[in-house]
């Protein structure tokens with residue numbers, strides 16, 4: 035094991051994120067950005083000491099967050115400075131074991147893979163200074179008084195963090211920079227000014243720094259990729275199917291697809307027993323791997339007694355869309371000997387479209403009898419099935 039100290043920077047203002055507050059507190063998936071970043075290091079056995087540089091005014095908020103999202107190891111909180119470089123220096127001053135390499139990492143980079151931390155640590159032990167960086171994929175233009183120049187892309191690398199250094203080297207580099215009032219945009223540049231070699235460890239294009247609002251979408255998509263085990267690029271498609279049955283009984287309204295259909299009997303259930311909307315909700319939950327409606331709205335919970343299934347479906351749809359999915363299309367079949375469904379099909383289709391906030395063209399609703407066979411044929415109950423295709427464009 036090649037142990038190291040990690041200094042995580044979170045004392046910025048996140049101005050470019052336009053969120054009106056420090057981006058470190060914005061929730062990405064199930065936890066705030068800074069908690070994702072901290073937990074990468076917390077879960078790495080090689081990380082010996084964890085220092086979190088925070089804005090003095092946000093210190094108590096950060097302490098609360100650490101209580102709400104507890105980590106295995108203790109976190110040493112340090113007040114940062116006006117510029118990123120001042121915050122790094124404050125972190126360096128707080129390091130206890132100065133024999134270990136120091137990793138300096140942006141709190142705004144939550145997706146650094148653990149294997150890269152290890153590769154970086156091994157390199158830092160060997161070379162004293164190393165950073166993660168990726169080859170530039172765009173053509174880079176330099177604007178000057180004479181016009182534009184095109185740089186030789188084959189020599190260009192985009193610097194990431196962590197950047198890792200032997201303690202004495204990075205401390206000296208920072209002290210020298212402070213004396214000459216030099217401010218660099220990363221820590222490796224301060225070591226380069228000492229004419230010392232800095233090694234590159236090839237980073238990952240997933241190790242993004244969340245800087246602008248667009249980066250939040252990328253981060254959400256990345257997390258949902260991880261949850262769903264997606265491999266590769268491009269839009270992600272997920273398919274789900276649903277099936278449900280409710281018994282027909284006297285004294286209940288017959289609600290199908292959110293529309294009350296005049297009939298001598300109605301559907302029996304804990305909620306309003308809307309067999310079609312339940313089926314669609316199940317298909318949507320199935321597509322995103324979130325179980326079924328029984329898991330989300332247990333029929334033992336009095337809160338859902340006679341519940342409007344339209345509201346339940348909208349709640350399910352919020353879960354789907356929060357994960358970045360849109361409806362590709364949906365095809366549903368109501369299996370009923372009676373009542374006659376044809377007069378209500380268009381109304382049902384429009385109602386489902388309005389519940390899901392999509393155009394009706396993405397939805398098909400049809401009905402069939404079972405030629406008087408089985409429980410549906412004997413008019414004892416009504417069944418429904420649905421197939422749903424979801425698309426996540428944030429993956430492209």
Ligand SMILES: Nc1ccn([C@@H]2O[C@H](COP(=O)(O)OP(=O)(O)OP(=O)(O)O)[C@@H](O)[C@H]2O)c(=O)n1
Pocket residue numbers: 043044045046047048049050051057058087114115116117118119121122139140141142143243244245
């Ligand atoms: N005085 C500062 C400035 C920045 N940072 C941290 O350095 C990292 C990289 O900086 P950046 O992404 O630019 O974050 P902000 O400075 O918060 O963003 P902005 O420049 O848009 O205000 C962030 O984790 C940020 O919290 C810091 O600790 N102290």
Ligand SMILES: C[C@](O)(CO)[C@H](O)COP(=O)(O)O
Pocket residue numbers: 118140192193194195219220221243245
């Ligand atoms: C350190 C860094 O993340 C390397 O790419 C970057 O330079 C930080 O810049 P910022 O303007 O402070 O976000």
